[in-house]
Amino acid sequence: MQTHDAARAPHPGGAPGRRSRTGTRGGPGRKALAILATLALASTLAACGGGDDDESADGKIRLTVATFNEFGYEDLITEYNEMQDEVVVEQKKAGQANEHQDNLYTKLAAGSGLSDIEAIEVDWLAALMQQSDAFVDLSDPEVEGRWLDWKTEAATTDDGKLIGYGTDVGPQALCYRADLFEKAGLPTDREEVAKRFTTWDDYFEAGSEFVEKVPDAVWYDSSGATAQAMINQTQYTFEDEDDNVIAADNPDVKRIFDTVTSYSEQGLSTRLPQWEEDWVSSFQKDAFATMACPGWMLGVIEGNSEGVEGWDVAGVFPGGPGVWGGSYLTVPEQGEHQEEAIALAKWLTAPEQQAKAYTAKATFPSQVEALEDPVVAESKREFFNNAPVGQILVQQAKAIEFIPYKGPKFADIITAFQQAIQRVDEGQESPDEAWESFLADVERLG
Amino acid sequence: MTLESSSRPGRAAGSPAGEGETPSPAGGPEDLLQESEREPGHPPRQRTPVVAARRPGSWRSRFFRLEARTAPYLYISPFFLLFAVVGLFPLLYTAYVSVHQWSLLGGQGDFIGLDNYRRVLADRYFWNALRNTLSIFLLSSVPQVVIALCLAGLLDTQLRGRTLWRMSVMLPFVVAPAAVALIFGNVFGDRYGLANSVLEAIGVSGVAWHTDTLASHLAIASMVNWRWTGYNALIFLAAMQAVPRDLYESASLDGAGRVRQFVSITVPMIRPTLLFVIITSTIGGLQIFAEPRLFDTKGLGGSDRQYQTLTMYLWELGWRVRDLGMASAVAWLLFLIIVVFALVNLWLSHRAGSLSRGSRRTSRGRSRRRTPAPPTLEAP
Numbered sequence: 045m046q047t048h049d050a051a052r053a054p055h056p057g058g059a060p061g062r063r064s065r066t067g068t069r070g071g072p073g074r075k076a077l078a079i080l081a082t083l084a085l086a087s088t089l090a091a092c093g094g095g096d097d098d099e100s101a102d103g104k105i106r107l108t109v110a111t112f113n114e115f116g117y118e119d120l121i122t123e124y125n126e127m128q129d130e131v132v133v134e135q136k137k138a139g140q141a142n143e144h145q146d147n148l149y150t151k152l153a154a155g156s157g158l159s160d161i162e163a164i165e166v167d168w169l170a171a172l173m174q175q176s177d178a179f180v181d182l183s184d185p186e187v188e189g190r191w192l193d194w195k196t197e198a199a200t201t202d203d204g205k206l207i208g209y210g211t212d213v214g215p216q217a218l219c220y221r222a223d224l225f226e227k228a229g230l231p232t233d234r235e236e237v238a239k240r241f242t243t244w245d246d247y248f249e250a251g252s253e254f255v256e257k258v259p260d261a262v263w264y265d266s267s268g269a270t271a272q273a274m275i276n277q278t279q280y281t282f283e284d285e286d287d288n289v290i291a292a293d294n295p296d297v298k299r300i301f302d303t304v305t306s307y308s309e310q311g312l313s314t315r316l317p318q319w320e321e322d323w324v325s326s327f328q329k330d331a332f333a334t335m336a337c338p339g340w341m342l343g344v345i346e347g348n349s350e351g352v353e354g355w356d357v358a359g360v361f362p363g364g365p366g367v368w369g370g371s372y373l374t375v376p377e378q379g380e381h382q383e384e385a386i387a388l389a390k391w392l393t394a395p396e397q398q399a400k401a402y403t404a405k406a407t408f409p410s411q412v413e414a415l416e417d418p419v420v421a422e423s424k425r426e427f428f429n430n431a432p433v434g435q436i437l438v439q440q441a442k443a444i445e446f447i448p449y450k451g452p453k454f455a456d457i458i459t460a461f462q463q464a465i466q467r468v469d470e471g472q473e474s475p476d477e478a479w480e481s482f483l484a485d486v487e488r489l490g
Numbered sequence: 491m492t493l494e495s496s497s498r499p500g501r502a503a504g505s506p507a508g509e510g511e512t513p514s515p516a517g518g519p520e521d522l523l524q525e526s527e528r529e530p531g532h533p534p535r536q537r538t539p540v541v542a543a544r545r546p547g548s549w550r551s552r553f554f555r556l557e558a559r560t561a562p563y564l565y566i567s568p569f570f571l572l573f574a575v576v577g578l579f580p581l582l583y584t585a586y587v588s589v590h591q592w593s594l595l596g597g598q599g600d601f602i603g604l605d606n607y608r609r610v611l612a613d614r615y616f617w618n619a620l621r622n623t624l625s626i627f628l629l630s631s632v633p634q635v636v637i638a639l640c641l642a643g644l645l646d647t648q649l650r651g652r653t654l655w656r657m658s659v660m661l662p663f664v665v666a667p668a669a670v671a672l673i674f675g676n677v678f679g680d681r682y683g684l685a686n687s688v689l690e691a692i693g694v695s696g697v698a699w700h701t702d703t704l705a706s707h708l709a710i711a712s713m714v715n716w717r718w719t720g721y722n723a724l725i726f727l728a729a730m731q732a733v734p735r736d737l738y739e740s741a742s743l744d745g746a747g748r749v750r751q752f753v754s755i756t757v758p759m760i761r762p763t764l765l766f767v768i769i770t771s772t773i774g775g776l777q778i779f780a781e782p783r784l785f786d787t788k789g790l791g792g793s794d795r796q797y798q799t800l801t802m803y804l805w806e807l808g809w810r811v812r813d814l815g816m817a818s819a820v821a822w823l824l825f826l827i828i829v830v831f832a833l834v835n836l837w838l839s840h841r842a843g844s845l846s847r848g849s850r851r852t853s854r855g856r857s858r859r860r861t862p863a864p865p866t867l868e869a870p
Contacts, residue, residue, distance in 0.1 A: 325682035466793035
């Protein structure tokens with residue numbers, strides 16, 4: 045779902061770690077080792093023989109859906125299984141987006157082993173679009189117009205092939221601590237806040253004011269996250285439409301870098317990298333007053349801020365609306381039951397189902413009709429001072445005109461970009477040095 | 491291969507290989523086995539007379555002779571087959587990938603010779619990763635072996651509740667690395683971590699565990715040590731328990747204290763085990779991945795790659811930059827580095843061994859025979 049939502053500690057596929065320790069040993073271990081080796085060999089050979097387990101004993105087709113983090117599909121899959129007789133659906137959940145991504149890439153490369161339906165994150169979309177042959181074309185007159193236009197456009201190749209059905213999106217709003225705002229003499233009402241922070245200049249100015257009046261806290265949660273929010277408002281940041289890397293020459297990139305690093309030096313940022321332990325802890329320490337808030341972030345804030353009161357959300361984002369994260373369901377070509385998989389993907393991403401997923405796990409739907417659904421549009425969140433979250437996010441989502449173009453190197457470059465900012469935050473490099481080393485990193489990525 | 495060495499694993503390997511390949515009628519190695527079991531103390535007999543004496547020249551005897559010669563290999567073949575499948579093949583295939591352009595998603599490209607190696611060696615992050623790997627390896631392996639040795643020495647004494655202590659040193663080992671990373675992540679938080687709270691409470695300013703290179707290496711090394719020290723201690727303990735107790739008795743009659751006994755008897759007596767542990771720690775230490783990978787969420791080893799190790803660098807190239815060719819080149823370079831380290835280890839220990847043999851030839855000679863064979867890595 046969300047970019048870099050690493051929750052806490054990401055989990056690499058298989059740590060090549062220190063397995064060697066359990067290696068060969070002589071003496072009494074030999075017998076056990078020999079038995080083990082024989083068994084392992086036997087099972088390897090058996091696995092190679094390839095038992096076809098796609099069909100369960102009762103003759104039903106077994107379909108697997110691989111997702112990461114929370115898609116809110118648990119109840120939907122139960123419902124689907126009860127609804128029809130030919131197919132049994134199983135969900136494979138990866139805890140972390142990284143883990144899912146590594147698995148997806150590895151098995152795409154191997155040409156086998158993928159689930160019948162694979163979820164993908166918008167940040168990897170470009171890299172996967174280059175391998176569009178590996179995915180089934182999902183375009184279908186039946187589902188035309190189901191999604192917000194830009195959501196479908198991003199997953200459509202030049203020759204009109206649709207490789208994924210949209211699930212959720214992350215329209216950005218602004219989350220803030222009303223209690224800290226009050227201390228600083230800033231407006232606390234979400235309507236007034238929305239009026240106050242329409243541009244980044246307004247936002248940073250108020251921040252400078254805030255840190256003077258409330259010395260214990262800073263203005264926003266993380267420099268890297270703020271930079272990412274700003275990048276989400278730029279159509280072409282690191283790559284142009286032909287995937288040429290333009291990071292070094294794009295004035296927007298330099299502008300965002302300068303803005304974020306200079307305000308960080310003025311003390312507006314916690315200087316903590318997003319998702320790290322310290323960042324998670326900072327929610328409990330009343331360390332900052334605002335943060336960029338894509339829909340899915342509401343759940344993160346709520347989870348990290350247990351016992352903290354005063355969070356609210358305003359229907360505005362400095363500098364205009366933007367979108368952060370969001371996913372798709374794809375059907376890999378290597379799957380054996382593509383027809384059934386397509387039917388399932390179609391059903392899961394239908395407006396009614398996504399509205400239910402929203403209720404379950406707050407994944408904000410990307411389907412036009414779902415945005416009208418009262419379950420979504422009228423939803424409120426008690427933790428955020430009972431804010432009309434549905435209404436705010438629908439309004440933000442509808443205002444989006446484009447989504448930033450993310451070429452195949454986007455994810456690598458933005459990581460390097462955020463690391464450069466972090467080096468400034470940590471005092472390891474001056475902004476100029478960090479910019480130079482960022483350029484060197486971009487050069488290295490080629 | 492002598493009969494003795496071949497018959498043992500043959501027996502241990504069980505039947506699968508033998509059954510599948512050659513039905514083994516009486517007169518094969520089993521007969522020999524029984525004989526050698528009947529007279530355990532004796533050196534094994536020559537194999538030719540036993541078989542050939544029965545029906546010289548016939549096809550059966552030729553068959554038996556062939557079988558006697560090949561069966562042991564068949565018995566041990568499962569391991570080697572397994573090794574070929576999961577060890578040798580990946581090694582060679584990695585070499586094959588490393589001389590090609592090879593994208594993770596796009597697959598095989600052109601043959602480019604040693605270009606991938608050249609690019610890796612020209613990349614400053616490779617050298618950075620090499621430095622980090624060596625530094626974390628030294629900070630983890632050296633204290634780990636020393637502490638494990640002392641811990642095993644303590645566990646080898648007549649403690650009350652011995653089993654409990656021995657089990658509890660093993661406890662960290664069964665905790666999943668991800669859980670370890672989570673716990674230590676809280677301890678080594680730069681700002682709100684436990685370690686810094688303690689330091690600040692005693693008036694020392696906090697340490698930037700994720701920013702400062704040496705501090706991050708220490709933090710990661712402590713994770714590794716926490717996990718592996720108990721494991722190594724148990725291996726040492728097993729070896730120590732096989733040291734004949736009368737040596738200690740004589741030593742204490744001679745007036746040697748506990749420490750002297752430990753240094754002069756225990757440590758020299760478990761030298762082969764020590765060597766085994768040092769080499770496995772070296773291999774493990776140079777491949778260290780999970781702990782530094784989980785030390786932050788991006789997995790690149792910090793904002794300035796302060797703790798990116800070689801395996802993390804490999805992972806970055808393979809799964810982030812998606813260049814399997816370069817990643818394979820790194821894998822091979824790492825393999826060569828490990829081989830060099832293992833050889834240096836062997837050489838050093840042989841030198842140490844010959845030095846100590848030279849100085850205490852007599853005691854060494856006697857003790858050697860009595861030492862039960864712990865895992866041996868010395869060349870035969």
